Amino acid sequence: MQETLQLLKDLQDIDQDLRQLRTTRQALEEEQAALGADLEKVQAMVDALQSELERIEGERKELSLALTQEQDNVEKAEARLPAIKTQKEYVAVLKEIDTAKKMNKDLQDRIAAKDSESAEISREKDEKDQQLLEVKERVEGRVQEVLEQLAGFGEAYTEKNGNRESFLKQLKTPLRKRYELLLDRRGGVAVVEARNGTCQGCNMHLPPQLFNSLYTVNEIQNCPHCNRMLYVLPPT
Numbered sequence: 666m667q668e669t670l671q672l673l674k675d676l677q678d679i680d681q682d683l684r685q686l687r688t689t690r691q692a693l694e695e696e697q698a699a700l701g702a703d704l705e706k707v708q709a710m711v712d713a714l715q716s717e718l719e720r721i722e723g724e725r726k727e728l729s730l731a732l733t734q735e736q737d738n739v740e741k742a743e744a745r746l747p748a749i750k751t752q753k754e755y756v757a758v759l760k761e762i763d764t765a766k767k768m769n770k771d772l773q774d775r776i777a778a779k780d781s782e783s784a785e786i787s788r789e790k791d792e793k794d795q796q797l798l799e800v801k802e803r804v805e806g807r808v809q810e811v812l813e814q815l816a817g818f819g820e821a822y823t824e825k826n827g828n829r830e831s832f833l834k835q836l837k838t839p840l841r842k843r844y845e846l847l848l849d850r851r852g853g854v855a856v857v858e859a860r861n862g863t864c865q866g867c868n869m870h871l872p873p874q875l876f877n878s879l880y881t882v883n884e885i886q887n888c889p890h891c892n893r894m895l896y897v898l899p900p901t
C-alpha cells in the first residue's frame with residue numbers, strides 16, 4: 666500500500682505542476698489579449714484623427730475652388746468697367762464687384778479657420794502617433810515574450826501530461842476515480858500527510874485510533890473531515 670500511496674503522491678505532484686502551468690498559460694493569454702486591446706484603442710484614435718484631417722482638407726479644397734471662381738468674377742467685372750457707357754450700368758457693375766469682394770473675404774476667413782482647425786488636429790494626431798509608436802514597441806516586445814513562454818509551456822505541458830497518463834494507468838479504476846474526484850473538489854490536493862495527529866489538508870485533528878492505524882493498516886484511509894487520502898511519513 667505504501668507503493669500505491671507513493672504513486673499517488675508522485676501523480677499529485679505532476680497534477681499540481683500541470684495546474685500551475687494552466688494558470689500561467691491563462692494569465693499569459695489574458696495579458697496578450699489586453700495588450701492587443703491597448704494597441705487597438707490607440708490605433709482607433711489615430712485613425713479617427715486621420716479621417717477628421719481628410720474631411721477638413723476636402724472642405725478646404727471646395728472653399729479654395731469657390732474663392733478662385735469669385736476672384737475670377739471680380740477680375741472680369743473690373744475689366745468691363747472702362748467700356749461701360751451709362752452711369753446706371755456702371756453703378757450696377759461696381760455693386761457686383763463689391764458683393765464678390767465681400768464674398769471673397771468671407772471665403773478667405775473660412776479657409777483660414779479650416780487651416781487652424783487642421784493645424785490643431787495635426788498636433789493632436791502627432792501626439793497620438795507618438796503614443797502609438799510607444800505602445801507598439803512595448804506591446805510587441807511583451808507579446809514576443811509571452812509567445813515564447815507559451816511555446817515553452819506547450820512542450821512542458823505535453824511532457825508532463827504524458828507522465829500523468831502513465832501514472833494513471835498504474836492505478837485501479839476505483840482508486841483513480843476517487844483520486845481525480847478529490848483532486849477536482851479539494852483544490853488540487855487529494856493526498857495529504859497526517860502529522861502529529863492532524864490532517865495537513867484541513868488542519869483538523871484526526872481520531873487517535875485512525876491516526877495510529879495509518880502506520881499499520883494496509884488500506885488507504887481518508888480524513889473524516891475533508892475526505893482526502895492520508896499518508897504518514899516513517900517516524901524519524
Ligand SMILES: [Zn+2]
Nearest residue numbers: 864867888891
Ligand atoms: Zn482533512
